[in-house]
Amino acid sequence: MTSASDTPRRPRRPSWAGRNYSLLTLAAFLTSGGSQAALIASAFAVLGAGGDGGDVGLVAAARTVPLVLFLLIGGAVADRLPRHRVMVAANALNCLSQGVFAVLVLTGSPQLWQMMLLTALGGTGQAFFSPAAEGMLLSSVEGEHAGRAFAVFRMAMQGAALGGAAAGGALVAAVGPGWVLAADAVAFALAGALRSFLDVRHIPPRAPGGGILADLREGWREFVSRPWLWGIVAQFSVANAVVGAADAVYGPLVARDHLGGAGPWGLALGFFGAGTVAGALLMTRFKPRRLLLAGTLCVFPLALPSAALAVPVPLGVLCAVMFTTGVTLEVFGVSWMTALHQEIPEEKLSRVSAYDWFGSVALVPVAMAMAGPAESAFGRTASLWGCAALVVAVTAAVLCVPDVRRLRRRTKTVAAGGAEGSADAERPVGRHG
Template identity: 75%
Template sequence: MTARPAWAGRNYLLLTGATVIAGLGSSGAMIAGAFAVLASGGSPTDVGLVAAARTIPLVLFLLIGGALADRLPRHRVMVAANALNCASQGLFALLVLTGDPRLWQMALLAALGGTGQAFFAPASEGMVLASVSGEHAGRAFAVFRMGMNGANIGGAALGGALVAAVGPGWVLAIDAASFALAGALRAFLDVSEVPARTPGGGILHDLRDGWREVAGRPWLWSVVVQFSVVNAVITAAEAVYGPLVAEEHLGGAGPWGLALAAFGAGTVGGALLMTRAKPRRLLRTGTLCVFPLALPSAALAVPVSATTLTVIMFGTGIAVEVFAVMWMTALHQEIPEEKFSRVSAYDWFGSVAVVPVATALAGPVQDLVGRPAALWGCSALVALLTAGVLCVPSVRHLTRRDTAPSGLPAATPAVEHSPPSGVAE
């Protein structure tokens, strides 16, 4: 039996295990939620409404969640958010299993789930990296991401099979149980040596302080702006245009699902690569790896064969995972620990705020200019914004420093481990 790495201390194992468990449940629940709406007689539009009901509170409460996580112990915020998600998914499962759920009930429970995610996400960012020493941070986060991505892939596959075998209600119940178990694991994090947080001048003061941290770092706000558009157009291309192209040119849902699975496999491969690689120029390396994100939209615009698209999606998954590791390493290195969650909240807000607008406009844009032109436009925006970010000097020059991070003390070697005093994405 292989011993665990010396840098993988108790808190790191608890955080990683909780994320894998929650990811297995949540990935299947995304499929189950859609099929629960359809099984109750809902239309595809109703499915979209329930999905939007989850996204809207996520956007509304992210910044408040980030400020709160910098005022309270972050692991307590994470556990409370997990409890809210457990309750909302448990009620959703109960409605589906015992009766005829109404659309407003499902939308309300989805909104509660989005609220939990809004408070959980900023609190969780940086916790994994803070649980290991600086020189091991990149490798630790890569292993963490590999487990998270593997859980997402496996959870989606298992969830789809279980929905077909036993129905969506039981899959939602499993997700509720996974949140309960993940929250229990996070409750056992040892934060005894973390300095007590001193509340500032209020939530609004903390939000302004977080904004100053973002606005004062060109490398930070330029990437946040970049991904506010990049995430939006990629989501529109994959959620709206991709299935249409697959139906008309690639052979239907099967080849499209295989291409998406290849992307997920690529992220696991990218995480595995980053357990070994330690590029010195963090953001220059990461930003160069954003360029491949323009390829799937271009491939759909042509359109290429299903086999070629699958290969492109696999390579894109590798590239985006390299960026993710580099980005989180840079944030953890440069942002003061006591302000990390509110800065992370601005990062998350930029990533999700424009997505609903882009998906809503995808159809009208296709009607106006045609689907190929719309897809080429998605590719062009990704490439142009990425090239623009590379023009920012601090993006090109930000250098890795292998120093111990602030925050939760780093883990000591497992053989002589004393309790340390700590994304998911």
């Protein structure tokens, strides 16, 4: 008879969820929820201070501009310095900027320039944080469980973002935007504290080399040497820009004129968020062999929301479209992270991630600024159909890149002699050395 003490204890977490991975996931959960609520709070803080829709746009743009300007430098710094220190410093800057923003809102009427400056500081922090965080996450998992680990991470992050967005409006109405901004500052402080405990001993120290410009050139060579990498980043430069314009500019207008206002549009966005959570859950089990082919095929539905708004379809159909789009987009997201983890050398992860981030956000402000003139010139319906057509066109174009179709997931097998080998006999796409 076996006693209770002899019974093996079930591990509290999967074997692939190591210490670093668990800390990163918990920290991302905290900041994702807080940041989504803070986006709503900052908009209402601007309106509460007497601003209008244009002022809300200026504050939002103030965050995007330094993000674009400093991303590449942030990637080089993150590959030069210990990544966890870069992340903690960025979290401290975000905590400080949101904390001061909260104090200004709670104690009086903040000036527009003050809100823009504080938001710009937050964007600067994100520019340094994002490449370091992605590099740290990609280096925190290994082997065949990487795809599942990335899926669980994204599920936690997307779930927190969905909850933060849902709670943001209610909290602003209940306690005011200042307290929501203060809660976001606390979330950044807690996340920074968690990230300070990350263990980076497994990451080999960088050998002395050139300066920041040399690091950027080396990262650029790594980036352009892989057609699948720069091809998909170019694809998303266009796709993110037009989808962002459709969601931020045209979506609320269509909701006002045809769906019943802000409430139905918020519901549709909530279905998109629920779809991303469901997609991440799906990817804990689904392991496509051809990573980028499967992921890229799942980008085509990204054109559906713009097409649905162009018709426009009833709210129930729009919610179904948004949910489906969220699911398929997460299939791409997890496949993309798995490909980066598999193909990019560890010491260059942050710089490559910086070029990825830069390409993904660089055209968003341009598309936002052009959305209004495009509507005046071509009409809202034609502009939305144009957004859908561009997504389809750039996605079809990137499928013409052979490496996008050919890159395969690699798994480890144990050979007869006991050594590890690759189950995939093909040469890794784009790997040099």
